[in-house]
Amino acid sequence: MDPRRARVLLPSPKIGPLRSVLYRLGFAAALLLAVVFAVYFDRDGYKDSAGGPLSLLDCFYYSTVTISTTGYGDIAPVSPSARLVNTIFITPVRVLFLIVLVGTTLEVLAERTRQDWRLSRWRTRVRDHIVVVGYGTKGRSAIKTLLAGGVERDAIVVVDPDPRVVAEAAEAGFAGVVGDATRNSVLRQAAVHRAREVVVATPRDDTAVLVTLSARHLNATAGIQASARESENLQLLRQSGADHVVTSSEAAGRLLGVSATQPHVSEVIEDLIEQGTGLDLAERAIRPEEAGEPIRAVPEPVLAVVRDGRTLPYDDEQCARLRAGDRLVVVKSRHNDAHDSHGFHGSRDDDETVEPQER
Known part of the structure; x- marks a missing residue:
């Protein structure tokens, strides 16, 4: 395949060969029974030699x-x-x-037509989605966290140059684009210009910079979250248009250092990072009744307050009043969520909790 061209793969249900054969036999039997019923209902209109x-x-x-086109002519319609x-x-x-009998060839043509129709329909409907560039360890972990946070599978588009990797993503239920994400044409195939977020999880920092530049060029308002292996490339990625940059190698090193001196703190940090387990970090807007109240009035433990685009720690004097x-x-x-569901902390708007930060 030409590396300059992109190919889109959409998730589709898998049908085994035995099931496919049984489906065809059942359809053929249904057609035969329908003809038998029609002939038997008007049997007086036929003449038997x-x-x-x-x-x-x-x-x-x-x-x-x-229906098999044999047609001996010994029985013929006369009325x-x-x-x-x-x-x-x-x-x-x-x-x-006949289509069922020669279905192998026609099925290929029909499948191609169906895929073209699904692809055209997908391109016209996809918007406000999340594009994940790179389906390696980082990309898979990012998608796992997105799913745990309530993002639907059909709202995620994977871009990777390896056709086998994209095929695997399609089997997992995600739309995928095969191609080099540093090219604008490939990102357009993933509808980056209509995306809500772009996650850059490439294995190389220079590739991440080029992808970020291309994505920002196509979409000036989408949030771009990028990963860098080395901290020296962090500023370069930000200058390229990334909103947030995670330094993967140094983050792992810091976690290893914490594990060596404070193993229980390390366990809590890992738990916070992995969504859907014991402890989760969540960002939400304050509720109307919380405005003007001290930060301790919030039922959940508050780590930071985001105000006017700035993230303030909970003990900052500016956070004295919300x-x-x-x-x-x-x-x-999960323990607090169970208490909330029984009314110990009042009602909770789940949609508000996972609402993305407005830009």
């Missing part, structure tokens, strides 16, 4: 030789109604039956 009225067996015989049924019903059924428009970074746990 052997003489006598048509029995149910005769109707099966006539239907079989007719106007029987000929009309043969014209407007049995003939189209014969064509469908203001309308503030956003809170809080710690949630």
